[in-house]
Amino acid sequence: MSPLVVMRKRIAFLFFCVCAFLVVLIIRLGFVQLSQGADLRQKADDSHFRGVPVAPKRGNIEDRNGNVLAMSVSSETVYAIPAEVRQSGRAKEMALTLSKILGKTDAEIEARITKRSALEYIQKQVKPEVAAQIRALALPGIGTTEDSQRYYPQGTLACHIIGFAGIDNQGLEGIELTRDSELKGIPGSILQEFGANGIPLPQAEHQYLAPKQGNTVRLTIDESIQAFAERELNKLMAGQGTNMNGQVPKSASILVMDPNTGEMLAIASVPGFNPNHYQDADPSARRNIAVQNGYEPGSTFKIITLAAALEEKKIKPTEHFFDKGSYTVLGKNVRCWKSGGHGDQSFVQVAENSCNPGFIEMGQRLGMDTFYKYLREFGFGQKTGIEMSGEARGILANKKKATALDLATMSIGQTNNVTPIQLLTAVSAVANGGTLMKPQLVKEIVGPSGRVITPFKKEEIRRVISEDTSKLEREILESVVTNGTGRRSFLPGYRVAGKTGTAQKVVNGSYAQGDYIASFVAFAPADHPRLAILAVVDGVPFFGGAVAAPIVQSVMLDSLKYLGIKPDTKAPLTPGKPMPGLEFPPLKKAATVPSVLGLPLAEAQKALTEAGFKTLTEGQGEMVLDQIPHGDAQVEEGSNVLLYLGKDASTPTLAHWWEDDDEDIEAIHNLAGRVPISVSPLGQP
Incomplete structure (x- = not known):
């Protein structure tokens, strides 16, 4: 084979190799551009764009009728960009100034504003007038951003249900915690372009990404x-x-x-x-x-x-x-x-x-x-x-x-x-x-x-x-x-x-x-x-x-x-007999029991007899330490009143001998005279 043919073959091989390399390079560039372009662009922006987060307003918590039980009110947060603070060389001066406004020690503030981080919060939820005062100082690397804080207009009402949110507007207890994902919303940010040295670029581009407010959680509670x-x-x-x-x-x-x-x-x-x-x-x-x-x-x-x-x-x-x-x-x-x-x-x-x-x-x-x-x-x-x-x-x-x-x-x-x-x-x-x-x-x-x-x-x-x-x-x-x-x-x-x-x-x-x-x-x-x-x-x-x-x-x-539920015209107005076949003695006229606590037994019996009641006694002594029914209770006229006797307040009374696990003082009435309790017009005993 002649040298010329060999040379031509070598050139052709080299040409095809270069073409193949270019095709692979083009495919790779196309893949990077089309498939990874957005991610790489985001990483590039992140390297020279720094964002100050803007907190979203947390959604309301309402009762079933739309009455607000929890809401967010506007406040502001003071932040620092440490790289810019350090570049200014005024960290100590700024810390002293801010300490007088925010009520913190200058050492605490200086440590925070010079920390090796991209962004530091100095104080959250400051009053609008305080934020305005800080903005007016135009301190390099110090700024304020919109924030919100939780407010419960009804105070203690339904507190165990609602719970509460922390200083970062995160749910900590109650519905604030269990529905935190729906309530918290999506944060926004203010983006500013910085150079490699951490200093804002002149005429730099600013971007504002608006936060998205959280959803309202409407409760079944009325x-x-x-x-x-x-x-x-x-x-x-x-x-x-x-x-x-x-x-x-x-x-x-x-x-x-x-x-x-x-x-x-x-x-x-x-x-x-x-x-x-x-x-x-x-x-x-x-x-x-x-x-x-x-x-x-x-x-x-x-x-x-x-x-x-x-x-x-x-x-x-x-x-x-x-x-x-x-x-x-x-x-x-x-x-x-x-x-x-x-x-x-x-x-x-x-x-x-x-x-x-x-x-x-x-x-x-x-x-x-x-x-x-x-x-x-x-x-x-x-x-x-x-x-x-x-x-x-x-x-x-x-x-x-x-x-x-x-x-x-x-x-x-x-x-x-x-x-x-x-x-x-x-x-x-x-x-x-x-x-x-x-x-x-x-x-x-x-x-x-x-x-x-x-x-x-x-x-x-x-x-x-x-x-x-x-x-x-x-x-x-x-x-x-x-x-x-x-x-x-x-x-x-x-x-x-x-x-x-x-x-x-x-x-x-x-x-x-x-x-x-x-x-x-x-x-x-x-x-x-x-x-x-x-x-x-x-x-x-x-x-x-x-x-x-x-x-x-x-x-x-x-x-x-x-709820607008009207009384049933067929319902009884006094205790009666809802089920057929059961016989109960009719209720007599209601009477008010006088209080005889602290009286000698003879005086207590006289007062109760004059009021139309009979008496039974329990315990030893001449002084009435307790009575059932209690004073001002309304019971049937002519009922028995059980008196607990003793010498002084230390004498055991009802609480010491009442051992049964049941319900209410109805038991004592039955023990005293086996008579049912009457009720007042509103059903109060």
Whole structure:
């Protein structure tokens, strides 16, 4: 082969190699330009553009009617660009100047404005006049940017639900925390072009990226119903609660639910706090005890035992049961709260009288497996799923280790630990036709434009009892209010169903005497419930329903009127007989009991006799230390008044011998003279 041909081949090979290299280079450049161009451009901008963040306005939190419960108000933040400060050589001077304006030490400010970082915040949420003063100084590397801070216009109202946000507008508790992603919005920024030495370029390009405001979270809570509940709790904490005689409970909660949808209309707890100054509150006051605390429910739990027994057809309402005063299980006697028992009664009357042996009989007929089945079906021992952080599960006795005696005590509301939200959710299932609903706090999410982004949707968990069972139990529980231990919640013209309860508190592994958790749960109207309300009062001497029922009665009456639910013309105006076939003695004229506390026995008996009452005594001594009913209570004319005697205030009184885990002072009236309690025109005892 000639040298010329060889040379030509070499040139052709070299040419093709160069062409192939160029083709690969072009393809690579095209890939970089088209595929990675945006990212590389962003990295280039980031290297010489520096942004000052502009905080978005956090979305509002509103009640179901659009009333603002939490909002963001404008404020400003003072920032520094350390590279520019260091370049100016005036760091000490600027630190001294800023310290006088911001109230910080010059050393603290100097350390911050000279820090090796791209941007440093000197102070957040400063007043507009302070920000204006700093801008007027035109200090190199020091600027201000738009910011916002959280404000709660209603103060303490619904504080445990709303929670609060921190100084960086991040949600820390309550709805502020659980819905932080919807509320916080998207930050914007102010971009300025800098050189490699960190100094702004002359005639540099500026860019403003506007922040996007957060969404509005509209709650299921009704501001007015929440206010009704908190009003009653504040009365309690001020020592003004009915039958509290000036005593103040340790804590208390009121929960209001729409039983048909699971919407929470109010969750109120005391003690509370002001979210505008949450740092000043005791951490225990910030605890949402209605969701995070458990307790033994006492007799309010009998609603669940009754529902299971009716659903499983283990009892008939007209079937009779004889209460001899106690029920023997495994050689142990579980006493009825009424001395001597209630004798012969139907199971409707067992419910009306809150008869412990009668409910124990229901539990024994159900058996362990079936009883635990309904515990689970009604949601006990598990979270309800309400949108609150830290929700407790409650505690159920270990089924494998439980005995017939445990079953007996569980049937009357002891042994197991439940949360208020669990109990109200379960009772609402009884009220609404038998379906367990998920309790909800958020009605809808609304965008800045006013468009609903996420509408409310009720969540049915499962059917627990049949509609027929629900209807029958509603009638029985209405009878409890009309004829039984729940009379203190009676509302003239409205059909109310409910149940009282008093739970002893466990201290060091045993039940404490004289320290109780009083509760009352009710729903109305009984035939078509619109509201279900639970009140739990922790730290009362022994009163039970006498303390909690009037609270529920007041909140229920105001809420029904507020919602425009008119009285039922067929509903009784006085306690009567809602179910056919039951005979009760007619109520006599109501009379006011005079107070005889501190009087010698002879004087006390004379005063009560002149007022038309009979007297019984308990204890030793000549001085009246306590009385049941208390002074100013309204009872039937001619009723017995039980006087507790002693020599001085240290003599044991009712709290020392009252050992039964039941409900309310109705028991003491029956012990005193076995006469029912009358009610005032508004149902107050």
